[in-house]
Amino acid sequence: MADNVPLAEQAEAERLAAQKKRNVWLAVALFGFVILVGLVSAIRLAENIQRTSGAG
Amino acid sequence: MTDATQAPLDYRYATAGDYFQLMKPRIMGLVVFTGVAGLVAAPGSMNPIMAIVAVLAIALGSGAAGALNMWYDADIDAIMKRTSTRPIPSGAVPPHEALALGLIVSGISVLMMWLASNLFAAALLAMSIAYYGWFYTIVLKRRTPQNIVIGGAAGAFPPVIGWAAVTGTTPLDPWILFAIIFFWTPPHFWALSLLAHKEYAKAGVPMLPVTHGAASTRKQILFYTVLLAPVSLAPALTGLGGWLYATVASILAAAFIWYAVAVMRSNAGEEIAEAADHKAARNLFVFSIFYLFAVFGALLIEYGTGLYVPVIGHG
Numbered sequence: 070m071a072d073n074v075p076l077a078e079q080a081e082a083e084r085l086a087a088q089k090k091r092n093v094w095l096a097v098a099l100f101g102f103v104i105l106v107g108l109v110s111a112i113r114l115a116e117n118i119q120r121t122s123g124a125g
Numbered sequence: 126m127t128d129a130t131q132a133p134l135d136y137r138y139a140t141a142g143d144y145f146q147l148m149k150p151r152i153m154g155l156v157v158f159t160g161v162a163g164l165v166a167a168p169g170s171m172n173p174i175m176a177i178v179a180v181l182a183i184a185l186g187s188g189a190a191g192a193l194n195m196w197y198d199a200d201i202d203a204i205m206k207r208t209s210t211r212p213i214p215s216g217a218v219p220p221h222e223a224l225a226l227g228l229i230v231s232g233i234s235v236l237m238m239w240l241a242s243n244l245f246a247a248a249l250l251a252m253s254i255a256y257y258g259w260f261y262t263i264v265l266k267r268r269t270p271q272n273i274v275i276g277g278a279a280g281a282f283p284p285v286i287g288w289a290a291v292t293g294t295t296p297l298d299p300w301i302l303f304a305i306i307f308f309w310t311p312p313h314f315w316a317l318s319l320l321a322h323k324e325y326a327k328a329g330v331p332m333l334p335v336t337h338g339a340a341s342t343r344k345q346i347l348f349y350t351v352l353l354a355p356v357s358l359a360p361a362l363t364g365l366g367g368w369l370y371a372t373v374a375s376i377l378a379a380a381f382i383w384y385a386v387a388v389m390r391s392n393a394g395e396e397i398a399e400a401a402d403h404k405a406a407r408n409l410f411v412f413s414i415f416y417l418f419a420v421f422g423a424l425l426i427e428y429g430t431g432l433y434v435p436v437i438g439h440g
Contacts, residue, residue, distance in 0.1 A: 090140060105237065106240065
């Protein structure tokens with residue numbers, strides 16, 4: 070039983086490390102999504118302003 | 126004593142790569158390539174950033190459908206050797222997380238497509254995800270040996286979606302590109318299933334070699350390959366493809382038929398099959414991948430580099 074304690078700690082450390090890595094990738098993906106939506110919105114706005122001023 | 130104290134040292138925790146594998150990156154590559162071809166060949170222009178976002182949406186849509194497929198097929202994936210190391214059967218990713226990933230990324234991809242292009246392209250993308258993730262995976266795959274033929278339409282949508290993203294419409298030309306992938310899918314996939322028919326039989330999936338035998342499958346492979354040849358040359362007649370496309374498509378169509386004839390004459394998929402028979406099926410499978418990249422690549426080169434010279438008409 071005593072021999073199993075370091076094993077449990079090691080498994081928990083590995084689990085946390087894997088979870089942390091996954092969280093970093095998730096954050097990167099979410100950040101990228103936010104940037105993309107912002108960029109697309111800005112381009113759409115610019116196109117609409119251009120079209121409106123062109124029509125006027 | 127808790128389970129944690131008994132955790133084996135070789136236990137593998139899920140990495141971001143496992144979630145990426147759920148999205149079938151190899152298929153994503155093919156989908157993106159054909160989607161870009163449709164987008165580039167379509168008349169009109171698109172803001173480059175919007176075009177990149179639209180292509181990303183197509184890639185994510187394909188990935189989402191792949192994740193839904195892996196979620197539903199986890200039981201048969203565990204039975205087949207080729208798929209037993211996938212993230213769900215290997216135990217790296219829980220099934221409900223794959224389902225969540227598939228549904229969330231589906232929504233994100235459709236929204237991104239709508240934002241970057243138009244509602245029609247987004248609706249087509251949503252339909253293609255549902256076609257593969259639900260209609261092929263849940264309805265067709267375990268019910269009919271024609272699963273690959275009918276389900277092949279799912280993989281044929283990307284050039285139509287790419288075209289719709291630019292123009293908001295889908296005239297005949299993108300549907301010809303759709304037809305090329307549609308008729309390409311059966312010989313491509315059945316070549317693989319001739320090699321893995323025992324696995325499919327073990328998993329209870331009614332693939333053509335399992336239900337109708339290897340000889341019938343080899344005939345069907347040749348039938349669809351012969352059908353593919355005129356369809357692949359149609360773009361040269363409608364003006365979509367120029368001389369470069371016509372040359373590449375003609376040579377490769379002849380080569381495709383040659384490989385299919387070699388499979389037809391072999392014993393691939395039979396109990397008595399030898400190494401040369403397996404090789405014929407494998408050669409056809411590998412060539413079919415090259416074929417699709419080359420045919421759509423020729424279109425991309427023509428439109429991307431200004432090499433387009435029409436075969437018929439004044440251009």
